[in-house]
Amino acid sequence: MTSNSVPRAETKSGRIYDVLREDLLNGEFKAGEKLAISNLRTLYNVGLSPLREALNRLAASGLLEQEDQRGFRVPKLSRKELEDIVNLRIELEQMAVTKALENGDADWESRLLAAGHRLKRAAVDKTLPIHEWEALHSHFHEVLLSSCQSTWMIRFIHQLHEQFDRYRRRAPRNPDVRSTLDEQHDLMVKYALERDTAAISQLVREHILLSSQVALASCE
Amino acid sequence: MTSNSVPRAETKSGRIYDVLREDLLNGEFKAGEKLAISNLRTLYNVGLSPLREALNRLAASGLLEQEDQRGFRVPKLSRKELEDIVNLRIELEQMAVTKALENGDADWESRLLAAGHRLKRAAVDKTLPIHEWEALHSHFHEVLLSSCQSTWMIRFIHQLHEQFDRYRRRAPRNPDVRSTLDEQHDLMVKYALERDTAAISQLVREHILLSSQVALASCE
DNA sequence: TGTTTCTAAAAAATCGATTTTTTAATAATA
DNA sequence: TATTATTAAAAAATCGATTTTTTAGAAACA
CATH class of the missing domain: 1.10.10.10 (Winged helix-like DNA-binding domain superfamily/Winged helix DNA-binding domain)
Known part of the structure; x- marks a missing residue:
């Protein structure tokens, strides 16, 4: 490929x-x-x-x-910038996921299912090094939006994820939030296959907001 | 400064x-x-x-x-990519201009008025080298959105303008369209000072679509 | 004491030469 | 004839050394 x-x-x-x-x-x-x-x-x-x-x-x-x-x-971290990143992520990813559901074909469906499955297995496996989970996580979100048909949107979202991760990866782990986020990944696959754009758009918003709560801890 | x-x-x-x-x-x-x-x-x-x-x-x-x-x-030019750039510009610049009107202060108003005036004078002056007009034009759009309070939004819009200009600057001049675009710049200042977000948002959309008609000529 | 000037050390930026990889033309093979 | 090797020239990438600029500390001055 x-x-x-x-x-x-x-x-x-x-x-x-x-x-x-x-x-x-x-x-x-x-x-x-x-x-x-x-x-x-x-x-x-x-x-x-x-x-x-x-x-x-x-x-x-x-x-x-x-x-x-x-x-x-190395750029400084600030709560203000994190909020900026989060707000833009919500806007862009809601747009992208809506288009992705409109345009996704059978190949996209199976890639998404596969990426979701690998991520789910990784969440359970406690021996897996963190950077491998990170790679699977990035890959999942990438696949989800990959059928949106806008290379510039994908590019910007990727850049925002990089910036967001500067915050998130520095923050202390929170197992409760983590498990909710994992459940949301599953739900995303479900809604995606059902082509429920309203539900997935809302879910993407919640997903970003919830992970931003974790990330926020890194700037104080 | x-x-x-x-x-x-x-x-x-x-x-x-x-x-x-x-x-x-x-x-x-x-x-x-x-x-x-x-x-x-x-x-x-x-x-x-x-x-x-x-x-x-x-x-x-x-x-x-x-x-x-x-x-x-040097990246190739394609109609498909131009459409992608245009659609994203519309989404992002409508968001940005709305926020800019919400947050703009007196200093922003005067900078916008000044930038608009310089651009208007430049449009009339036939002896002015094209690259000077380009600089004033970029500056005008930059000032208009500068008060939107989102550095990442500004950054992405700037990048999209660069990409858009790769197309626009290669296209043949069209004086009729040019004069309409110039009038739109004036109107933008007017609506901005009046804080008419609905009107300016619509105008920004038309401005981008009209200039994209010119730019389109560069990919055929 | 607080500010400015000087200077040596450190760091950044740049240069010219070398190494590595690709490209394109030619020859060999099936 | 079409495909595969071969290889010399060209281009890209890298290295080690040099030049330029900044930084931080000491000395001079007000």
């Missing part, structure tokens, strides 16, 4: 981008922290050029701040 | 970014064209490192496409 016949070589720049992105989302760096480039160089064992290219990309996508002649800095 | 007491030195990377961005928006490169990095190097007379950093940033913001080990390419 994604793989062409050619193996497709990766670049060091791309690899360090992926690693840095993960570490930034997971809060390995303090919010507001200045990134010392020569430290990163030794820490990740990469050359200066690929590292700087990765940092430039991360800054362009909003995961870092760049200031001329004084390098890169 | 924007200037600190310190003069703030620029970087070559930042300068080449600005120049390349302008040239990409203005259609100096063909859509789909592969960018030969060593050509750019001599063409713009810059070193490899700042050039590559600029290209990486442009790719992250969607003005270029990046493919591992085979450099950078």
Whole structure:
């Protein structure tokens, strides 16, 4: 599906981008922290050029701040910004999920069912590393909206998820909320297959608001 | 306002970014064209490192496409993508302008009035270079939405304007449509000051649809 | 004491050269 | 003739060294 016949070589720049992105989302760096480039160089064992290219990309996508002649800095967290992100997520994801239900075909249905199932299994499995659950979770939401037919909407929502996760992943776990959120994922699959746009739109809103309650703890 | 007491030195990377961005928006490169990095190097007379950093940033913001080990390419134009951009612009800018009218203060009113006036004067002046009009036009729309209180919304709208301009600036001029669009800018100021959200929201929609008719000519 | 000026160290940005990968042209094979 | 290897040239990516700018601390000054 994604793989062409050619193996497709990766670049060091791309690899360090992926690693840095993960570490930034997971809060390995303090919010507001200045990134010392020569430290990163030794820490990740990469050359200066690929590292700087990765940092430039991360800054362009909003995961870092760049200031001329004084390098890169991890953006601060603020309640105000989180609210902004949450409000936009609700608007955009409600639009997207509505269109996704209108346009989704049989292939989308089965991909959604599969993604939902994997996520459900992962929620039960206590031995699974957190980053694997995170990947399945991201994938589920991605598949849900994938049939909305708007690449720019998907792109923006993806960027908002990245920003949201900077907050959420730093917040302490809350098992009660977690189980409600897991149930909501199941319900989403149900409503999606039933093409109940009103129900799923409302549910998406609640899902975002509930997870934002957890995320909120990271800015105080 | 924007200037600190310190003069703030620029970087070559930042300068080449600005120049390349302008040239990409203005259609100096063909859509789909592969960018030969060593050509750019001599063409713009810059070193490899700042050039590559600029290209990486442009790719992250969607003005270029990046493919591992085979450099950078100017994205193709398609009617389908333009429609996507237009539909999202309408949704987001209607939201933003509504909030802008709710939150705009006296300072915003005067900045909007000033930006509208400068744009009107520029429309009449036939000797004004096109890129100066473009700057005033961008600035007007930026000011109009600046009081909407959502930095992420502004960011996404800015990105959509960039993408939209890739189409619009390649399309042939249409003086009739142009004058209607100019009148709409005037009306926007009027409705904004009157805080007539229903009227301005409708007008914004018409403005985007009308300018998209012009832009459409660039993909056939 | 508080401000400004100077300066050495640190950090960021840039350069030129090298390595790696892709591309495109040619030859070999079925 | 069509497909697969081969390989030399071109392009992309990376490296290590150099230049430029910022930063932080000491000294001079008011």
